[in-house]
Amino acid sequence: MRVLLIEDDPDLADVLELGLQNAAYATDVARTRAEAEELLMTTAYDVACIDLGLPDGDGLDLVREFGHGTFLERPNRIVIITARDAVAQRVAGLDAGADDYLVKPFAFEELLARVRAVNRRNDQVTNVLTVDDIRVDPAALSVTRAGSDVSLTTREFALLRYLMTYPGRVLSAEELLEHVWDRNADPMSTSVRVIMSRLRRKLGEPQIIHTVAGAGYRIGSHDG
Amino acid sequence: MRDLVVSLRFRLAATSFATAYAPIFVLLVSGAVFSYSVDSDVIDSSDQTTLEAVRVEAGLPLIAVLIVMGGFAPFAAWFAWWWSGRVIRPLNEAITIQERLLEETSHELRTPLAVLSTNSEVLLAHPDPTLEVYRQGLERTGAMTQRMTDTIDTLLVDARGRARSLNKIPVDLGTVINRLVDSLTPLADGGGVTILVDAAGNLPARVDELSVERAISNVVTNAIEHSPAGGSVTVSAQRADSYIAVTVTDEGPGISPDNHNKVFERYWQSDSSTGSGIGLAIVRQVTEAHGGTVVLRSPLSELGGASFLLTFKA
Structure with a gap:
């Protein structure tokens, strides 16, 4: 999952970035609206956490802009994080197109829970992702296969979680690079292949992640 | 707080209205008492005639005063209400400043508080903490504490300035x-x-x-x-x-x-x-x-x- 954090306060941005990275989210930080727009021109984010009071404009205008055929890539989900706590302001934020609204100060655990909730697939009843005998719990950052724990690094976990969010769908290496790595990733690198092979090894046999020649990777024992 | 001010205004207005009209009540009451006491002292018909003449002579101006003052009652009530509004205006302004200070303080403190709470949560849940990670976390805590102190000092000076309560x-x-x-x-x-x-x-x-x-x-x-x-x-x-x-x-x-x-x-x-x-x-x-x-x-x-x-x- 790739997260765009738009927050002008450097201390809050630093600590949120650290927390999101620890929770296996590839996180890019923008301190201004202009910086955010630059990132949104080229990257399709899974989630954007947007502070409203930005030095060069109102974050709410940016949220509204997504709904008006803008040249910016609309993040899949939008969570507003702000100090504005009045009911009218919450209503305005949600009506502008945000999926959720969180008032500062908040518990970081709650922000993570909300990010998980807005990303839940339509067919998901809980946040736990299941494909065949693999079970991924994004809240506990745990993975089991056939009931046995599988120990993964943060990046491997992020890759598996993204694959399991779209079971049966063929995901290209570029798409995986865009959604699992942050903006510091080298697009020419073999990172996806290297992490994928480590992940496959750790998940063991029978192989559940399949290579689709010339197209990418697909998780699941059946064609989706 | 606003409810208390409204209640205070009502009481002020009622008191000032009552004070202004107290003479009328005194006249009414004393007129009634005087009339009763004279009635009980009547001896014969000549006394009765004299009494009627006195009543007419004394009563007419009294009735006129009552009518005039009664006519002015709505105006006096409005004046009492307006005057009480003027008296409590500084109180209302002080409350407005206090409310705004509270609102601004809470707004200004939300971000550093968010940093403090997130900081401790993230450090405690860090999968691979190092001394450097902890040091940065503690630095952040110190910086936020200082920022909150500065914010409160600044807002208090600001509120004093707005309240014009400067001690020159x-x-x-x-x-x-x-x-x-x-x-x-x-x-x-x-x-x-x-x-x-x-x-x-x-x-x-x-x-x-x-x-x-x-x-x-x-x-x-x-x-x-x-x-x-x-x-x-x-x-x-x-x-x-x-x-x-x-x-x-x-x-x-x-x-x-x-x-x-x-x-x-x-x-x-x-x-x-x-x-x-x-x-x-x-x-x-x-x-x-x-x-x-x-x-x-x-x-x-x-x-x-x-x-x-x-x-x-x-």
């Missing part, structure tokens, strides 16, 4: 400035900035020392934060007629003329600013509350630079 006493501004510069020198040293002072010791003025010190401190701190390493900030003060003029000059990037008015607006921040966004708004408020002004000149050269001239009535 004779103060030597030269001493205030030298003391202030001493306290800001560590901040300047940290950024490789030199502070130069040109403030003679004897600059007496009747000012609210805390507010004026805060205003000058805001400008000097701003100048230090925007100065490049190796740059200097000059603080000078002198008497000009009945005013004390304090000038703070820096060698920072300068402020675009488009933003000259905006810098004094509440919550306006430049891209590079990390403050609360009300520092310069307070400067303007404090100078104006002391019968002075604040004037910004920038850029001072092609390289930038800014100069703030603060005046205070001596």
Whole structure:
């Protein structure tokens, strides 16, 4: 999952970035609206956490802009994080197109829970992702296969979680690079292949992640 | 609090109305008592006739007064209501300031509180903590505590300025400035900035020392934060007629003329600013509350630079 954090306060941005990275989210930080727009021109984010009071404009205008055929890539989900706590302001934020609204100060655990909730697939009843005998719990950052724990690094976990969010769908290496790595990733690198092979090894046999020649990777024992 | 003020206004209005109309009630009551006591003293028909004549003579003016005063009752009630509104107006203004202070304090404290709570949660849940990670976390905690303290101090000075509850006493501004510069020198040293002072010791003025010190401190701190390493900030003060003029000059990037008015607006921040966004708004408020002004000149050269001239009535 790739997260765009738009927050002008450097201390809050630093600590949120650290927390999101620890929770296996590839996180890019923008301190201004202009910086955010630059990132949104080229990257399709899974989630954007947007502070409203930005030095060069109102974050709410940016949220509204997504709904008006803008040249910016609309993040899949939008969570507003702000100090504005009045009911009218919450209503305005949600009506502008945000999926959720969180008032500062908040518990970081709650922000993570909300990010998980807005990303839940339509067919998901809980946040736990299941494909065949693999079970991924994004809240506990745990993975089991056939009931046995599988120990993964943060990046491997992020890759598996993204694959399991779209079971049966063929995901290209570029798409995986865009959604699992942050903006510091080298697009020419073999990172996806290297992490994928480590992940496959750790998940063991029978192989559940399949290579689709010339197209990418697909998780699941059946064609989706 | 507002309910209490409304209740107080009702009571004030009712009391003033009752006080103004008390003479009528006295007349009514005394008239009735007088009439009863005379009735009981009637002996024969000639007394009865005399009594009727006295009643007519005394009663007519009394009725006229009652009618006139009765006619004025709605006007008097309106006047009592208006007067009570005027009396409680300062109370309402004080409550408005207090409410706004509370609102602004909570707004300003939300972000540092969010940093503190997230910081501890993230550090405790860190999968691979190192001493460096913990050190950075503790530094963040210290910085946020200082920021919250500064925010509360700033907002309190701001509220006092708005409430016009300035305690103006004779103060030597030269001493205030030298003391202030001493306290800001560590901040300047940290950024490789030199502070130069040109403030003679004897600059007496009747000012609210805390507010004026805060205003000058805001400008000097701003100048230090925007100065490049190796740059200097000059603080000078002198008497000009009945005013004390304090000038703070820096060698920072300068402020675009488009933003000259905006810098004094509440919550306006430049891209590079990390403050609360009300520092310069307070400067303007404090100078104006002391019968002075604040004037910004920038850029001072092609390289930038800014100069703030603060005046205070001596």
